[in-house]
Amino acid sequence: EAALGDPLVAGIVLDIDSPGGETGGCFELARRVREAAGLKPVWAVANDAAFSAAYAIGCAADRLFVTETGGVGSIGVIALHVDQSVKDARDGLRYTAITAGERKNDYSPHEPLADAARAALQAEVDRLHKLFVAHVAAMRGLPEDAVRATEAALFFGPQAARAGLADGVATLAAVLAEFDRHLAATRRPSSPPRQAPTGKATVFRGNPTMTDTPSETLGVDEAAALVAEARREVAQSAQAIAELCLIAGCPERAAEFIAAGRTEAEVRRALIEARAAHSMESAVRSTHALQDWAAPGADPAASPVVAAVKKLVTRE
Template sequence: MKLLDVLTSPWAIQPDKLREIGEIYATHLRGEKIDIGAVEARIGRPLANEPQNYDIIDGVAIVPLFGVIAKRMNLFSQISGGASAELAIRDLRAAAADPNVKAIILHIDSPGGTVDGTQQLAAVVRQVAQEKPVSALADGTMASAAYWIGSAAQSVYITDKTTQVGSIGVVATHVDVSGSEQQRGIKTTEIFAGKYKRISSQYGPLTESGKQVMQDHVDYLYQLFVESVADHRGVSVDKVLSDMADGRVFIGQQAIDAGLVDGVSSMSELIAQMANATVPAGVQAKPTTPQKGKRMDLATLKKEHPDLAQALIEEGFAAGKSEGEQIGATNERARILGIEAHGMPGHEALIATLKADGKTNPDQAAAQVLAAEKGKLKTAAADLASDAPAPVPAAAEPAGAAKPKANDIATRASAIVAEEKAAGRDISYAAAAARASRELAAQ
């Protein structure tokens, strides 16, 4: 990551750590050379932070993930004791292929990091978990991007009741350096082609269109984050949004109650349990039925008891077919009802198509309806702008007149849509926005 691009990239990280990174960035903007020696003296340790390979204890590989996570090692990794997603991927794959390793623990103490590289690392955790048992252990903090990664393990634990977990969210920052340049007698002029090429340029104030582009990017990444956590933890997107997300940080038992983690375990306990293939502390083991007597395979059964084997096969086929039909019908009804629950005025055709395709689930339907509504709102806004009459040059606003703020218009428009819906009437968001603008202007 280039230093000048550090804050414009999306981050999944705790706010205080992002501020620390921002201070380093600000030092660079002031033209000051970052004194690595001074930083080492202040924190009382060298900044080598060389990547460590995993350790193996009793057949369990310990893969560390400490500090700010970046796709590759860089200056911020040196200063903040960060981790490289690429190196973690390397170590996970090596541990999966290591014949001396029978289980893996992701040892995590991280406030999060850049979005770039996080999803790929989480995907590798899921892939490796298909080959060997993988657990994540939060030792201090497992927040934002670190939780995105840790949640991909088959089980997630915290070391004690003060461990911080969660902070599911995404942030991007725009820094206007034009004032700083002006103080130094510098003026940067950018020559570019393409409407969106420099829409959020740092060499000037952030425009509304630039802000919207950045917001769209953040919203998209947040949706990916939430969907990934839902998939990793085996819960619905709605469950994640209502109980786990919105940037909230959960401590100890709160994280267990919210479903972000499975229990409490020390490193030594977790190693012993994984080495012995037992269930870690805090989780009730699934009961197993002991096998008694001699096991007989299907080939032997067919040879020694052909009539019984055929009867069992036919009985199993009939029972499986009946049960499958019942389950299929129940699941299809639940799928259709779930899709209908996400319906919005103006998207009836889309809902009908999603119900009929036989494969779209309610969460996917919600995402498609939301995307369609977003496109509809953008089109409506563009139509309103194009249909608006040209301003009268001679007319001047009365002294002290204040234009309604965009946030106020949006809030009032949402309320109008809700009021009309409660009254059994449909109204487009564009029409509601126009009415809200008139009402607020009249106040």
């Protein structure tokens, strides 16, 4: 939740190493992971294990990788009853349960499991298994029959990818590097096609430059729209950079980043690195007091820095 709410966090990678656990809260958490993926990119790595409940959570990420020796799967449900009545007798112990409700003492370890109790527990295990199978099928885009056919087996490395339970085999470091490239690519503004392809190669002579003058090959309205769109993109990028610097407590750096032509992703990364360096050198204290505009909870839109940037980038 903290990562989702932090504007300096562009995406989330889940580093999973777990044999699984109980069903309580498992599917709720998995659904929250999928909801988070709708707000920011979320990838996961089975490093070194994501079995059972851990797989239910990991498969909810946008992409799931497994290490070469790592494993995923165990898409099943298990319940155990221990009958220690024989041991109790050997120890000279006899337990008497006083209950209200005929089934209250169904799963006591001090008595053999009754047929009715066994049937009820099996029905619940089957119900949870059905939920698990449906969840994995939905998250991984697989047929439910294919998921059920795994029979709760464990799948390792390339075998997991071939079964469709993982997107590939990679180390955590490799996934982090690819994730960084993915974030940079998704944040890079894309330009719409300016004209339909003619099948002929376009040759540029000299140094092509971007100007506000419409190209002779474009209509006046189309050229004006492209210029307006370019201005909007510049304004939005500059405002986003100013707000990031304000939130990070260094509004004075906004002009520096904008003048250098840095992208929003580059600024975010630079601020994160600066904050990490500041944490490592806690003995260093800034000699400049922050203005109230950088105080927690302040509205970035009310900042004079953001206002100045808006005025600058919207100036004709």
